[in-house]
Amino acid sequence: MLKKEAVVEALSGIMEPDLGKDIVSLDLVKKLEVTDNKVVATIKSSNPAMHARKRIQEAVEFTIERKFGADVEIEIEVVSLADDERTIETRKVLPGVKNIIAVASGKGGVGKSTVSSNLTIALSQLGYRVGICDADIYGPSVPTMFGVTDEKPEPVDVNGKQLMKPIEKYGVKILSIGFFADPDQAIVWRGPMASKALKQLFTEATWGDLDYMIIDLPPGTGDIHLSLVQTVKLSGAVVVSTPQDVALADARKGVGMFRLDAVNVPVLGMIENMAYFTPEDAPEKKYHIFGRDGVKRLSETLDVPFLGELPLMQTVREAGDVGRPAVMQTDSDASAAFRAVVSNLLGVLGKNVYS
Numbered sequence: 001m002l003k004k005e006a007v008v009e010a011l012s013g014i015m016e017p018d019l020g021k022d023i024v025s026l027d028l029v030k031k032l033e034v035t036d037n038k039v040v041a042t043i044k045s046s047n048p049a050m051h052a053r054k055r056i057q058e059a060v061e062f063t064i065e066r067k068f069g070a071d072v073e074i075e076i077e078v079v080s081l082a083d084d085e086r087t088i089e090t091r092k093v094l095p096g097v098k099n100i101i102a103v104a105s106g107k108g109g110v111g112k113s114t115v116s117s118n119l120t121i122a123l124s125q126l127g128y129r130v131g132i133c134d135a136d137i138y139g140p141s142v143p144t145m146f147g148v149t150d151e152k153p154e155p156v157d158v159n160g161k162q163l164m165k166p167i168e169k170y171g172v173k174i175l176s177i178g179f180f181a182d183p184d185q186a187i188v189w190r191g192p193m194a195s196k197a198l199k200q201l202f203t204e205a206t207w208g209d210l211d212y213m214i215i216d217l218p219p220g221t222g223d224i225h226l227s228l229v230q231t232v233k234l235s236g237a238v239v240v241s242t243p244q245d246v247a248l249a250d251a252r253k254g255v256g257m258f259r260l261d262a263v264n265v266p267v268l269g270m271i272e273n274m275a276y277f278t279p280e281d282a283p284e285k286k287y288h289i290f291g292r293d294g295v296k297r298l299s300e301t302l303d304v305p306f307l308g309e310l311p312l313m314q315t316v317r318e319a320g321d322v323g324r325p326a327v328m329q330t331d332s333d334a335s336a337a338f339r340a341v342v343s344n345l346l347g348v349l350g351k352n353v354y355s
Helices: 004-011 050-068 112-125 142-146 191-203 223-231 245-258 294-302 314-321 333-349
Strands: 029-035 038-045 073-080 097-104 130-134 154-158 161-165 167-169 172-176 210-216 236-241 267-272 306-309
Touching: 004 029, 004 050, 038 050, 050 073, 097 112, 112 130, 112 142, 112 172, 112 210, 112 236, 112 314, 112 333, 130 142, 142 172, 142 314, 191 223, 236 245, 236 294, 245 267, 245 294, 267 294, 267 333, 294 306, 306 333, 314 333
Parallel strands: 038 073, 097 210, 097 236, 130 172, 130 210, 236 267, 267 306
Antiparallel strands: 029 038, 154 161, 167 172
8 A cells, every 4th residue: 555655755766857956855746645556746847848847757657666566556747837936946047037038039140139238238227137148159249249359257166166257247247158269260069069058158157146137049949949948947038030021931930949848938029120221311211121010910920929120220230349239329219219129028027117
């Protein structure tokens, strides 16, 4: 006859793979019913990805069968921890960061890094504690956007462990693989190497307490994106695209990736970049060079919030090139556009917005 105490003892030998402690001591066994020859349990997982939950389920089933025999009836459900259930212990990576938002694009060249940098500073201007992690392993550009290409993160001792201290500029904490690579040399890594480097930016750095972290992802859908959701608990993702059809097709794939069961990250909204061009000598005119309202229509089709459009402006490009993002020019049209997008994003998150 099965005893509940014996089942609990058996489960205490199962480790939560991302947290390094057993599921009993972490209080992840939320429901356990034991009868004569049946075990029914609900287990919480720190990692929402389907493969991670499946791994815990298989470990529980194997442990019970090995301990009590193959004839025991087992019903196991593994579900993700809700945000309000997470403690520092059950969120090993970035426990001091309240909101982690990935900025993605299906296609390169749509201005994703420019958008990421300006959104980060706009959040800082609101008084939030903010950081940005440049996860574009193969083409890091955030150091250029912030004018810190010559900086190198210093090692600091935290509880006997050497960690990286992010660079700080404009009130924002910054880490990028670009700090550790020769700017004149291409970064050529296989998938596992790139994934390991990305993980180190989160697990071997002292980010401290932040209200928001923006993660600038590489374009496309691949190893880096999967590694990210396996390493970090994302609050959501924002997809950036220009309005022409070739970019929209890839943006659709980007939204689809975050909605996969194995990824399962909320898409907070879509941003249309380079939406229109207005000449300085004809401010009343708008030229929709890449098409009109493409991202807005796609967001409606996909049932994703539309966070706004950003103009194609020479000043935005120039500001990024000199390391002083355009949103810092608070009286400019570009700044107003970025601030409107941030207002809409915070509205989706239910936070305070620009007045």
